[in-house]
Amino acid sequence: MGITVSDSGFNTQSAITEWAAAVRTSDGWVLVSEPTTDRDAAEDAVRATENAVLISHEVTDWQTVPELLPPTLRASGATISRLVDEEEQAIRKALERGANIAVSKPDKPAERVLHRIGCPSLVNVLNREKAWTSWFREKVLTNPDTRPPMPDFRTRDDAEASLAGTRQCSTCEPELHGATRSIRSVRADGLGERHLGLTLSTDRGTPLGVIADIRTHTSANEQQRWGAGHVTITTDRGTHDHAGSDRVHLLGTVSPANIEGREQALRSRLGVE
């Protein structure tokens, strides 16, 4: 970290490096500690000052410190940690209140989307450490109100009562306002490991159980009986045999267990329940 200011003919081989804490303002960089050759002292000054960064140079004229370049342009780790803590505290409180629906883009009604808390698309939003990408860490220096997107949290009842007509996520399918999970039709011999845990259904969407095992068989005997091959699908409710070319139906694209597992992981990370 730090910068080196190029100078006019200074002999860098015998240069003395000086350190200081600096803060970026709309007018450029301002030193907030006296330049010193004692780097530890300068680092102490950085820690003591909000949004300060450590800068260094090898020339004597501190008046000419120019506009610096990243990576020194980010909010300090301490500042971000504090914001992350506050935001995760808000998420914790929402979960403790029984929230299980997240509304993304809460401030833009036309773009709002309803999600289950365990939606895969929310992983990097609900982990605020990750939500604060370097872009936001830089941006917050010049605009202290900058925050990475944060959803609104609702209980299912509350979302049912107040958010009718809001778009629902096609990945986690929260099944609000009478919506049901999408039905996908796939060829039986196209089933594989990634479909384990999904719900097999009839073509009308009646659930036939959660898929626990998929086996594709090909043998001379079966060739006659089943054609090119046949597929045995075992769900927690029974076994279904199909020719490889049959269409079978699945509910949703992500298994409920997968979504619940992610919500549970968030809850335990935040110490809820």
Ligand SMILES: [Zn+2]
């Ligand atoms: Zn979703």
